[in-house]
Amino acid sequence: MVLAVSVDMKKSARVVAVVLAAFAGSSLITACQNDPDIDITKLTAETDPPEVLxxxxxANLNAGKTTEAARKFxxxxxQHPFSEYARKALVMNAFVAYRNGQYQDAINASxxxxxxxxxxxxxxxxxxxxxxAYTKQIPSVTQDQKPATKAIEAMQAVIDKYPDSEYVDDAQAKIRFARDQLAGKEMQVGRYYLERKEYLAAISRFRTVVEQYPNTNQVEEALARLVEAYYAMGVTAEAQTAAAVLGHNYPDSQWYADSxxxxxxxxxxxxxxGTSWIARAGKKLIGA
Known part of the structure; x- marks a missing residue:
């Protein structure tokens, strides 16, 4: 009797095993059909040599399977931390994280x-x-511009440390964009003070744009706002100088016409x- 029970139990165990295996297989097939980012190379454990991985x-990256690509790298x-492929995989991980919009992960990996x-x-x-990665995180000028500062630092490092690299031209373009954002932030705050007739505070912001960001797209308005603020305060010599510098550099500007x-x-x-700070700063502008 005991023997019969044992045989039945063994049969039952085999049946359960078969059912579980079949269920696992069907689940795996379903997962393969539904997962948009499933590994196109293999589903086994990551035990291959580094060059194979x-x-x-x-292969996964080229197929758009970025999650699986990251898993391989x-x-x-x-598993192979001191191999040449580990070095290559690390920079690829930075790229994949950037591609996936995981910007902090990309920064950490790089x-x-x-x-x-x-x-x-x-x-x-x-x-x-x-x-x-820092550039992608730059927000509108109404928000904190710390990512813009970080982007400038990172891209300037490309230019300074790797001047012969193919990335220098785009690094320069990204720096110009980030500087425009920083200048735009100063303008936003300056306009806030100007609207409230806090002229000295407004002038301080517009002066920062003219002196620290002379080659940005915010300079024309900054000079015009200086004309407006100084004129409102009765400091006519500075207002006239700001207008003269604006006209010299941007003679066809609507900002100059208004000033x-x-x-x-x-x-x-x-x-x-000639003794005005505006005249000295004007010599550094785009059209000087």
Missing amino acids: YNQGL EAIDR SRYLNLYPQSEDAAYAQYIQGL FKLLQSGGLEPRET
């Missing part, structure tokens, strides 16, 4: 790469990825005073 990561870093391999052939690319009209309403005209 790296090629599998590239991470497996190399985890920073780690630069700390480990500062003189490698991919160091310029890692630095560039870091700059791109000229404002001065004319008070019987004044643009006239530069």
Whole structure:
């Protein structure tokens, strides 16, 4: 009797095992059909040699399977940390994180790469990825512009450390964009003070734009706002100088036309005073 029960139990165990296996298989097939980012190379554990894992990561990346690509590159870093492929995988992880919009992860991976391999052939690319990740996080001028400052620092490092790299031109373009944002933030705050007739506070902001961000797209308005603020305070010499510098650099600007009209309403005209800070700053502007 005991023997019979044991046999039945063994049969039952085999049946359960078969059912579970069949269920697992059907679940796996369903998962494969529904998962948009399933590994296109294999589903087994990550135990392949580093070069195989790296090629599998590239294959997944080329197929748009970025999650699986990252898993392959991470497996190399985890299982073969001192291999040449680990170095390559780390910079690829930075790229994949950037592609996925995981900007802080991209910054972390690129920073780690630069700390480990500062003189490698991919160091310029890692630095560039870091700059791109910061650039993507730059918000509107109504918000804090810390990412813009970080983007400038990262992209300037591309230019300074890797001047012969293919990323220099775009790094310069990204710096111009970030500086425009920083200048725009100063203008936003300056306009806030100007609307409230807090002229000295407004002038301080507009002066920052003219002196620190002379080659940005905010300078024309900054000069015009200086004309407006100084004129409202009765400091006509500075108002005239700001208008003269504006007219010299941007003669066809609507901002200059408005400033000229404002001065004319008070019987004044643009006239530069050589001792003014505005005249000195004007020599650094785009059209000087």
